[in-house]
Amino acid sequence: MADLRSLPVPEGLEGERLDAALARLFGFSRTRAAELIASGDVLVDGAAPAKSDRVRGGAWLDVTVPPPPSAPVAVAEPVPGMTVLYEDDDIVVVNKPIGVAAHPSVGWTGPTVIGGLLGAGHRVSTSGAAERQGIVHRLDANTTGAMVVAKSERAYTALKRAFKERTVEKRYHALVQGHMDPLRGTVDAPIDRHPSGDGRWAVVAGGKDSVTHYDTLEAFRSASLLDIRLETGRTHQIRVHMSALRHPCVGDLQYGADPTLAARLGVTRQWLHAVSLAFDHPATGEWVSFTTDYPADLAEALDRVGDDS
Template sequence: MGDLRSLPVPDGLEGERLDAALARLFGFSRTLAAELISAGDVQVDGASAVKSDRVHAGAWLDVVIPPPPTMPVPVAEPVPGMRVLYEDDDIIVVDKPIGVAAHPTLGWTGPTVLGGLLGAGHRVATSGAAERQGIVHRLDANTTGVMVVAKSEVAYSRLKRAFKERTVEKHYHALVQGHPDPLRGTVDAPIDRHPSGDGRFAVVAGGKPSITHYDTIEAFRAASLLDVKLETGRTHQIRVHMSALRHPCVGDLAYGADPTLAARLGVTRQWLHAVSLGFEHPTGGERVTFTSDYPDQLGASLDKVRAES
């Protein structure tokens, strides 16, 4: 049973749909708001309602707020295919394979980088929430490549600061549909959760500032291979920005990619790979850079699109 919250609809939400009004009032996703309404946990002026009802300023809302979900803890078991590229007393750098999340999250039951490191006997920093200990940045589950994890507490705090202050150099390669015009450019467009509440992100006015620099490495008949440098690190940033340019990553069906092209090239995920990561070593102070080769599927699809051209 959750907590009952009662309050009037503010003037600024006059005429909004009930699910959208709840999302704005309580910071819910639209999906959760709709679930609460259909479960009968929301009343407007003492009566049940449906999510598409329009609310009026001053109407009285009674909402049963569900208790916060308990976050899953990392399952400590080795992750097949995850290679350690470098390790010392402060950091461990891994080459993350496909289908592995950085750390446990609600709704993710698959393997994680954190669980894989713990399962292989590596020590990681205990700073941060229990389910994210040592994690200073993330890659999407289906984005492969270089990722650094903090082992010491001093490395955790210094690397977190380096990512926040944008002194880390993150380079990705992305195979995108078509040919971006211009061939080299910058996308400066704010990102937030997609209004649909389906887990995607989108360019949204008032979202978090997000900056992506890209440069064409090679142009093919159907696609272009880009070098992408991230200035900020928003969730799905490259995927969202490329989709906004109408040049989604090949295979990225969630963001508008052509399934026919993906199938022809044998791509079953977004064609996006973190090729290099450069930063100041948190205790040594020297600049270090780590690189990762393309996984087999991405390399093979690149050969195919090159041969077609």
């Protein structure tokens, strides 16, 4: 059932854009606020406004919030190209291919890791929200590499704690534009949603603590191959931090990469791969480590950038 919320605009929001004011008042993203305005679910003093209108302190807002969509359900079907690196009674570690999300979400209609595991007959933990059972961490849909999923309830609890307490070692390789200066270092910059509300993330004052360690493995004429260790695990963290340094991941057009270089190297997504994952096994306490090779598209691009140098 839709939720009607009515209230006056606080004086402190005088002069704000309507979409920004709604975002601050109700905790929406600006994108969500703009959608509500466009669909006629927002009235200001009884009239339909534009998202760019400036609000007046004391103006009366009527906002109709539609009910949230029902949680999506994983489709149990095998995912081509997703291989199992290791499995026991507690965990399953996969090498996630390109174009596969960790779990179902609103708006995503492609394959998922959870659906692929279920479709191949694997059991996963029933802990967590229905659409993300067993998921203890995520990779972007177009980021490939090592990912662990909990099969038992004790594994889910232990791994969620390990990721929260930052005792999991997550290493990535990224091909970024240009040359890093210094060649190795740490990016300690908070991340939150991009102010534009367009779905991107950005370095934002007051955002969540985000720490990325990098080391240059090889420098080419137009790009550098980095070994990256994440201390935190924010959404798009590596992509955001590299973009903030003006060295976006090759092919990451969403975060400012050069489309000409991407085309020359044949890259159609961000050059970013989760090469290894290590943690205390949730049942035995033994330190376990899993590594993955580059997929074909990233390996080919790396060969090409080397040939250009």
